Amino acid sequence: MNIFSIVTLGPAGSFSHEAALYFAELLGMDRSRVYPRAKSNEQTVEETLRNINNLMGVVPFETTGGGLVPEVTNALLRGLDRNPKIYREYIMPIQQCFAYKGDLSQVRTVVTHPQSILQCRKFLDKLNNENPNIEVKPVNSNSEAMRMASENESMAAIGPKLAAEEIYRLPNVINGVQDSTNNETRFVLLYNRDHETPTGNDRTTLVYEVQHVPAALYNAIGVFSRRGLNLSGQHSIATGIRLGRYRMLTEVDAHK
Numbered sequence: 001m002n003i004f005s006i007v008t009l010g011p012a013g014s015f016s017h018e019a020a021l022y023f024a025e026l027l028g029m030d031r032s033r034v035y036p037r038a039k040s041n042e043q044t045v046e047e048t049l050r051n052i053n054n055l056m057g058v059v060p061f062e063t064t065g066g067g068l069v070p071e072v073t074n075a076l077l078r079g080l081d082r083n084p085k086i087y088r089e090y091i092m093p094i095q096q097c098f099a100y101k102g103d104l105s106q107v108r109t110v111v112t113h114p115q116s117i118l119q120c121r122k123f124l125d126k127l128n129n130e131n132p133n134i135e136v137k138p139v140n141s142n143s144e145a146m147r148m149a150s151e152n153e154s155m156a157a158i159g160p161k162l163a164a165e166e167i168y169r170l171p172n173v174i175n176g177v178q179d180s181t182n183n184e185t186r187f188v189l190l191y192n193r194d195h196e197t198p199t200g201n202d203r204t205t206l207v208y209e210v211q212h213v214p215a216a217l218y219n220a221i222g223v224f225s226r227r228g229l230n231l232s233g234q235h236s237i238a239t240g241i242r243l244g245r246y247r248m249l250t251e252v253d254a255h256k
Helices: 015-026 041-050 070-078 114-119 121-130 142-151 161-167 216-226
Strands: 005-009 034-038 055-063 085-093 097-100 109-112 135-138 155-159 172-175 184-191 204-208 231-238 246-252
Touching (some): 015 184, 041 070, 041 184, 055 070, 055 085, 097 142, 114 135, 142 155, 142 161, 161 172, 216 246
Antiparallel strands (some): 055 184, 097 172, 231 246
């Protein structure tokens, strides 16, 4: 396979970066070809769609705490005319950590990615009860949050242990602040091609709309049932056109 590089959310140390390194190893690529440079997951999707031959992209697709990642699914839907493809997926256990530079009494802001806010709600509520003056501020990347906390004693961050301890070397780290012990994120590898030959462990993702009439969705899903095909995911996504109009995203355990 002739792959030039993998792009993902930066800076270095994000969960997406970790997932991209996993995919690189899986495909026999050199780790130096992984670039955690995107400023957002939408940018990762757009860069991948724009480069026809030599670029892959890694983005979070689904989390146990928040379901589908809206910024990713919306970016993929905007690019439907360019036929985006999911080449591989990886379910990665996620352990969030809380890190800061100075004394906790100095912290006035906690910065982290919106998904991490959802995944660490109990910890953040407890922190807020004990420190009512602390504000939680969403940022584009957990590793960016760690960088900000490493430069400012009034900031703390929630994000990967890799970024906190190995890259930005924050001295105060509390591990395991996520609500669930089974916290996982499904990352997908985007590419301009998919698997032409069935592997025996395949999944196909479909996006479609149905008419706004009784039993329309039931009849659509029934097609898969009558053919003995398992649906591993069924999601409705707002189109942004008007209330009540949705696209259906269906994941089928079968080759295309």
